[in-house]
Amino acid sequence: MTVHQPAVSLGEFAHYLRYLTRLLDPARGWYGVFCARDPEGMRACLEGAEIPPWDVVDSLLGDLATVRGDVFAGRESVWAAELHATSAAAHDRRPGGRQQLVERLELMLREQAHAAQRLRAVHEGGAAGAPDAQAAAWAHDDHERASARCAELRRRLAAVRVA
Structure with missing residues (x-):
């Protein structure tokens, strides 16, 4: 049943x-x-x-x-x-949902790369050579969120392909 x-x-x-x-x-x-x-x-x-x-x-x-x-x-x-x-x-x-997921994933991959770049720049230190703790925390959070969103979008894309 x-x-x-x-x-x-x-x-x-x-x-x-x-x-x-x-x-x-x-x-x-x-x-x-x-x-x-x-x-x-x-x-x-x-x-x-x-x-x-x-x-x-x-x-x-x-x-x-x-x-x-x-x-x-x-x-x-x-x-x-x-x-x-x-x-x-x-x-x-x-209709168009799969394409929207693809576009959103491309955007999130760019955001993930940008956050990783910001994180590297913060850890390299500013003019004083010391990392800005608040900037590092935001860059880390942005990177974690972008990574989680990429994983979520990939799962959703896989589900659309199966359906």
Whole structure:
């Protein structure tokens, strides 16, 4: 017997993301960072035009744990992961979805290389020869996030090829 799961609309994850972010302070935590560093990207995700990378959702869930506690955030993370995966798969199966993934992967590979270059430059030291700890931390975070996003996009591309 085949069990059919209802298709999740792209808007459902955006609805969930709006619910999640209403529980957070847009001036604090990672949510504050995302709103400050990429307000257009955050808005696109909240409006349902884009599916956010999982690392963004995971960071928001970390903010939620700070606000509501680990147990609450743990329950939310199960639903968030399922909804994110299903919504991303629906997004990727749309006409042009595979090409959009390819383009996004190319962009992330460039961002990954740029972050690695920034990290090397910071560790080589500035005029005083000492690395800037804050610049190093941001470059490291940007590199880690770009690497995670590349891996996520590759998995999504592989899933589209199989489907």
